[in-house]
Amino acid sequence: MAVKEIKLCLLGESGVGKSSIVLRFVRDQYKECLESTIGASFMTKRVVLDERTFIFQIWDTAGQEKYRSLAPMYYRGAAAAIVVYDITRESSFPAAQEWVKELQRMASGNIVIAVAGNKCDLEDLREVSTVARKLPADDFTPSMGTSYYLHGTAREPGTRRAQEKKGCCGGGGKRNSDIIY
Amino acid sequence: MAAKEAEQTEIEVENEELQEDIAPGDCGSAMLIASDSFDSLVGNDYETELAIKKKKSHINEIVRQGSFEQEDSCGEQADVNHIGPYGDATTPSASEESSGEQSDPSMTKELSAVLDEISKSPDHDDDDVKTPEWKAQSKHVFILSDSGKPVYSRYGNEDKLVTVFGVMQALVSFVQDSAHDSIRSLVAGEHRIIFLHHENIILVCVTRGSESDRLIRIQLNYLYNQILSVLTLSTLKKIFKQRRNYDLRRQLSGSEKFLDSLLTMMEREPGLLLSAVRCLPLECQTRDMIAQSIVQHAKVKDLVFALIIANSQLVTLVRMKKYFLHPMDLHIIINLINAAESFKAAESWTPICLPKFDSSGFLQAHISYLDEACQTCLLLLTVDRDSFFTLSGCKTKITERLIKYNGLKAISDSLRKDSYNISKCGISDLRHFLYKNKSTAQYTSPELEAPYLSPGEQERLFGLYHYLHNRIHSSARPLKILYHVGQYEALLGWVTQGFELYAVFSPLVTKSLAINAVNKLMAWIRKEASRLFILESVTF
Numbered sequence: 141m142a143v144k145e146i147k148l149c150l151l152g153e154s155g156v157g158k159s160s161i162v163l164r165f166v167r168d169q170y171k172e173c174l175e176s177t178i179g180a181s182f183m184t185k186r187v188v189l190d191e192r193t194f195i196f197q198i199w200d201t202a203g204q205e206k207y208r209s210l211a212p213m214y215y216r217g218a219a220a221a222i223v224v225y226d227i228t229r230e231s232s233f234p235a236a237q238e239w240v241k242e243l244q245r246m247a248s249g250n251i252v253i254a255v256a257g258n259k260c261d262l263e264d265l266r267e268v269s270t271v272a273r274k275l276p277a278d279d280f281t282p283s284m285g286t287s288y289y290l291h292g293t294a295r296e297p298g299t300r301r302a303q304e305k306k307g308c309c310g311g312g313g314k315r316n317s318d319i320i321y
Numbered sequence: 322m323a324a325k326e327a328e329q330t331e332i333e334v335e336n337e338e339l340q341e342d343i344a345p346g347d348c349g350s351a352m353l354i355a356s357d358s359f360d361s362l363v364g365n366d367y368e369t370e371l372a373i374k375k376k377k378s379h380i381n382e383i384v385r386q387g388s389f390e391q392e393d394s395c396g397e398q399a400d401v402n403h404i405g406p407y408g409d410a411t412t413p414s415a416s417e418e419s420s421g422e423q424s425d426p427s428m429t430k431e432l433s434a435v436l437d438e439i440s441k442s443p444d445h446d447d448d449d450v451k452t453p454e455w456k457a458q459s460k461h462v463f464i465l466s467d468s469g470k471p472v473y474s475r476y477g478n479e480d481k482l483v484t485v486f487g488v489m490q491a492l493v494s495f496v497q498d499s500a501h502d503s504i505r506s507l508v509a510g511e512h513r514i515i516f517l518h519h520e521n522i523i524l525v526c527v528t529r530g531s532e533s534d535r536l537i538r539i540q541l542n543y544l545y546n547q548i549l550s551v552l553t554l555s556t557l558k559k560i561f562k563q564r565r566n567y568d569l570r571r572q573l574s575g576s577e578k579f580l581d582s583l584l585t586m587m588e589r590e591p592g593l594l595l596s597a598v599r600c601l602p603l604e605c606q607t608r609d610m611i612a613q614s615i616v617q618h619a620k621v622k623d624l625v626f627a628l629i630i631a632n633s634q635l636v637t638l639v640r641m642k643k644y645f646l647h648p649m650d651l652h653i654i655i656n657l658i659n660a661a662e663s664f665k666a667a668e669s670w671t672p673i674c675l676p677k678f679d680s681s682g683f684l685q686a687h688i689s690y691l692d693e694a695c696q697t698c699l700l701l702l703t704v705d706r707d708s709f710f711t712l713s714g715c716k717t718k719i720t721e722r723l724i725k726y727n728g729l730k731a732i733s734d735s736l737r738k739d740s741y742n743i744s745k746c747g748i749s750d751l752r753h754f755l756y757k758n759k760s761t762a763q764y765t766s767p768e769l770e771a772p773y774l775s776p777g778e779q780e781r782l783f784g785l786y787h788y789l790h791n792r793i794h795s796s797a798r799p800l801k802i803l804y805h806v807g808q809y810e811a812l813l814g815w816v817t818q819g820f821e822l823y824a825v826f827s828p829l830v831t832k833s834l835a836i837n838a839v840n841k842l843m844a845w846i847r848k849e850a851s852r853l854f855i856l857e858s859v860t861f
Contacts, residue, residue, distance in 0.1 A: 154574070
């Protein structure tokens with residue numbers, strides 16, 4: 141059985157839910173009030189699809205500004221990146237746009253960039269409207285909403301992308317997020 | 322006894338009665354930088370020390386050595402030399418409001434007027450200052466920038482305390498400008514206010530407690546070093562050079578919890594007072610085996626330190642030849658692991674600056690827990706930013722070997738309650754003690770037992786140790802031995818060239834009984850030294 145290793149990294153402002161997405165994807169767990177990540181943490185996840193095995197090597201980076209300059213270390217050589225923003229926090233969206241720009245400029249050419257608007261279950265508090273989103277990568281980037289309540293919705297895009305052998309996992313946990321393909 | 326209860330007697334004991342010989346726990350080669358309590362930590366000495374350090378960066382030294390070894394890979398070298406990952410990219414962003422220089426109230430006010438203001442500051446319209454809870458806190462700590470911008474407050478929201486911060490800045494700059502001096506402390510009613518002024522950063526402690534000014538200044542220095550460990554001194558200088566009134570909270574966001582936990586640690590951990598590290602008691606063969614597991618499986622270029630820490634106690638430390646770890650840096654590492662739950666979730670890879678080792682750059686730390694219960698933490702500190710996967714492989718092999726030879730089990734057995742209680746020493750009337758070997762910068766002390774189980778009692782016990790320590794290390798009249806009978810216990814402190822010992826007895830113990838007991842205790846420590854201390858300094 142073929143085993144393929146896929147390097148994946150998560151980027152986005154502090155507190156948007158990157159670690160929650162990873163935790164849901166890797167261990168199918170959800171924790172209220174996760175602590176902020178220090179530096180970056182590393183996890184792996186084995187996914188079997190159509191008799192093919194994918195091992196995701198996931199870099200979950202810390203969102204604080206002081207760790208900003210470390211990011212290239214994680215996205216360098218990555219097959220896929222998930223840029224996460226928080227739909228209930230307006231400021232996290234421009235930050236996500238910046239990340240996408242940086243990835244397009246700096247990361248390897250064939251990187252798959254996914255944009256995830258996290259915390260879709262908090263629709264009442266939505267600040268980033270579905271219409272207003274203009275992502276620099278809109279035309280070719282899958283963008284998705286994750287929510288880590290209904291993990292079914294969030295899980296699916298991940299597996300689908302894995303089928304495409306590009307390797308991207310939609311995390312998702314307890315809450316929902318919007319996903320644009 | 323009832324009549325004697327309030328009575329306090331202090332007798333200086335004749336030296337001859339105690340049998341002084343070499344300090345138990347001595348070893349030929351230390352792995353930690355030995356330091357005296359209160360040594361070189363405070364004020365100007367420290368600044369000059371940093372200045373000296375600046376000329377010689379350990380990190381660059383190691384990186385350069387590496388480049389001599391393999392001269393072919395010069396392409397990467399330029400990159401590696403910029404070890405400080407925040408060094409280049411992070412500069413104060415222009416989006417920050419660029420208000421002009423903050424006006425300096427000290428220019429217009431006399432010191433007395435300023436003092437008036439601080440004593441009646443509750444009159445201001447500050448929500449946080451008005452709350453009784455805020456005022457009831459016995460120990461406040463404030464950190465601010467040179468220009469008076471709030472950086473951190475132990476209690477309350479910094480933004481609501483701007484006036485308090487302003488007054489502090491005024492006090493510091495008033496003394497500086499008018500007298501070309503620096504303010505160290507002042508007393509206002511039952512509060513003492515202690516200042517520590519570093520380049521760019523002012524640290525202030527307002528306390529009602531009994532800790533000495535000197536000790537508080539050490540604590541403030543720890544906090545300063547905690548900030549450096551997140552930013553590095555070079556970055557800090559650079560930030561404030563570019564923008565004097567930069568809001569440092571932007572850079573420190575997420576790191577406040579380390580300052581909080583460090584403050585809590587200071588109230589509970591005698592190691593900071595003693596400038597020493599507590600070792601986890603282990604049979605020396607077991608400890609050897611653990612150290613050898615690291616040496617065998619983590620022989621990686623550019624790995625500077627590898628250490629295992631369990632429940633704030635050092636299990637083993639393997640170091641690069643030539644380099645040593647300072648206890649202060651080790652405390653900062655311990656604080657990092659204690660404060661961050663997120664390390665328990667997955668292997669982490671994070672930059673950390675160890676200010677005593679090299680305040681100009683970062684080491685990269687691979688942090689992971691070796692057991693399911695997340696008790697035993699392995700840290701691998703390197704100067705190579707790209708070695709995560711190599712080190713992750715080392716970690717797997719080390720864990721396998723430690724499981725195979727029951728190393729992890731030995732650690733968790735030693736961590737179990739009652740594995741190190743005072744009755745093991747077999748000395749009646751002895752309730753608790755701290756013993757520090759100076760040359761190795763390690764200390765040992767048994768678990769806390771009744772009557773020191775409640776937080777209030779523990780605090781009181783540490784108060785007694787602080788008192789004893791302060792009396793003995795008094796700059797005006799340093800003592801060698803001090804016997805003190807307090808209300809609830811008798812204390813004996815004994816400091817020689819080689820060690821420091823602080824023992825707590827039940828209150829009815831006489832002086833001669835106490836001396837007898839201490840001699841017995843020393844014999845016990847000598848007998849157990851190979852288990853209580855790390856006597857072998859292992860290098861890669």
